Amino acid sequence: METINKPDNTAVRTALWRALHVQTDAAPHIIEDTTGLRLIAPEEGWQQRPDMHAEFTKRLRASMVARARFIEDLIIVQSRQGIGQYVILGAGLDTFAQRQPDIAFKLQIYEIDQPGTQTWKQQRLKELGFGIPENLHFVSVDFEKASWWDELLKAGFDLHKPAVVACTGVTLYLTREAISAALKQMATLAPGSVLVMTFYLPLRLMDKEDQPLQEIAEKGAREAGTPFLSFFAPEEVLTLAKEAGFKEAKIITTKDLEALYFANRPDGLLPASGELFLVAAT
Numbered sequence: 001m002e003t004i005n006k007p008d009n010t011a012v013r014t015a016l017w018r019a020l021h022v023q024t025d026a027a028p029h030i031i032e033d034t035t036g037l038r039l040i041a042p043e044e045g046w047q048q049r050p051d052m053h054a055e056f057t058k059r060l061r062a063s064m065v066a067r068a069r070f071i072e073d074l075i076i077v078q079s080r081q082g083i084g085q086y087v088i089l090g091a092g093l094d095t096f097a098q099r100q101p102d103i104a105f106k107l108q109i110y111e112i113d114q115p116g117t118q119t120w121k122q123q124r125l126k127e128l129g130f131g132i133p134e135n136l137h138f139v140s141v142d143f144e145k146a147s148w149w150d151e152l153l154k155a156g157f158d159l160h161k162p163a164v165v166a167c168t169g170v171t172l173y174l175t176r177e178a179i180s181a182a183l184k185q186m187a188t189l190a191p192g193s194v195l196v197m198t199f200y201l202p203l204r205l206m207d208k209e210d211q212p213l214q215e216i217a218e219k220g221a222r223e224a225g226t227p228f229l230s231f232f233a234p235e236e237v238l239t240l241a242k243e244a245g246f247k248e249a250k251i252i253t254t255k256d257l258e259a260l261y262f263a264n265r266p267d268g269l270l271p272a273s274g275e276l277f278l279v280a281a282t
Contacts, residue, residue, distance in 0.1 A: 005119040010169065011092030012040055013051055017061040018068060020047065024054045026267040030065040031072065035095035039124045059210060059272035066257045066271045071166045071196055072096060074279070078164045078194055079103055085163035087152065088112065090170040093121060097136050108135050110157055112148050115140040149185055162192035162282075172200045172228045179230060183244035183280075193282045195246070198275050202231040207273040214274060234276055241280045252277035 015036025022029050024047075046052060075086055075096070084107055088094050091111035097104040111118070118140045125132055132138075139155045141148045153159065165186055171179050186195050203211055221228050232240075234251045241249035254273045262270055 005116045005123070007040070007093060007117045007120050008114060011113075011117055014064050014169070015040060015093040015095075016042065016046065016052060017057065017064045020052055020054065020057075021061055021065045023047070025058075025061075025269055026265065030062070030261050031069045033065075033068065033095055033099060035098050036093045038128060039093055039095075039121065056213075059270060060213065062262070062269050062271040063254075063275055066261050067168055067198065067275065067277075069261060070252065070257060070277065071168065072100070074194070074196055075107075075164050075166070076100075076103055079106055083162050083164055083192070083194070084108060085157065085161055086110070087157070087163055087165040089148065089165060089167040092117065092169075097133070098125070098130050105133070105135060108137065108156070108158075110137045110139050110152055110155055112139040112141055112152065115142065159188075160190055162190045162194075165189065165193070165195045165197075167195070167197040169198060171198065171230055171232075173226060174230055176230055180240060180244065183240055183246075187245035187280075187282060189282050191282055195278070195280045195282075197278045197280075199232045199237050199278060200228070200230070201274050201276060202233065205233060210272045210274055213272070237276065237278050241278055244280075246280040247282060249278060249280040252279060 015033075018031065018033040019037035022032060022034055047054070051057065079086075086096075086107045087110045088096075089112050091113045094111060097109050097111075118138045122132060122138055137155045139148070139151050141151045157163070167182075174182070183195075183197075186193075189195075203214055206214060218228050234253065237251060238249055253276050254271050257271055
């Protein structure tokens, strides 16, 4: 039976939310990313999909664009400081390499994700004329059967040189044991490396207005057979990072992102309160 290559639903949704931000929300935009929309080429009227409802998804959409912008700002700074490797774990339809070629060409970029998403994405990049430069490495991993770390090393990643590793939207689906093991692995990266990883707050620590949507998301994830497994308070995340062996670790909260990107916006756009970032250094 032939395998059908197609992108993961979550990757598609996230990319479309970034495009919807440009189409729907007021300028200045947190991030200008319509490349994912070009890759997906959805049917006309995609904005009317229930999961694209402009008002209903506003805070989640704001979270997604703030997440992308925060990581992009971080990799730009780290690149200027001399880091030459960038690993995107759970890359989905990330478009940094296509949108920021002046910075991307100085980096060895490793996009790690499921084979179906990656094969489809490479095909679309070629069809749209982006091509695949030599410094952009697609590392396909069936996470249930193979080690992403082993596959990364096979793809040419240099363990002796510092790197930025970005991992977003993944910990929600992993057990605490799996997250701890991954952090311990990443803490062995060369000195000067930086990990930026998202974690999800438990329902009780979210803003009241975000709780109903989160309950719907949890129900949907369970029914889809991909239940949410792990939620963390900020201090628990810092403990995990310390136990893993990172030299430095800090938390970036939704409030921090609000101050960075959403101050004095004309449309009152604000991110949902569920996600937080761990920024850790080796």
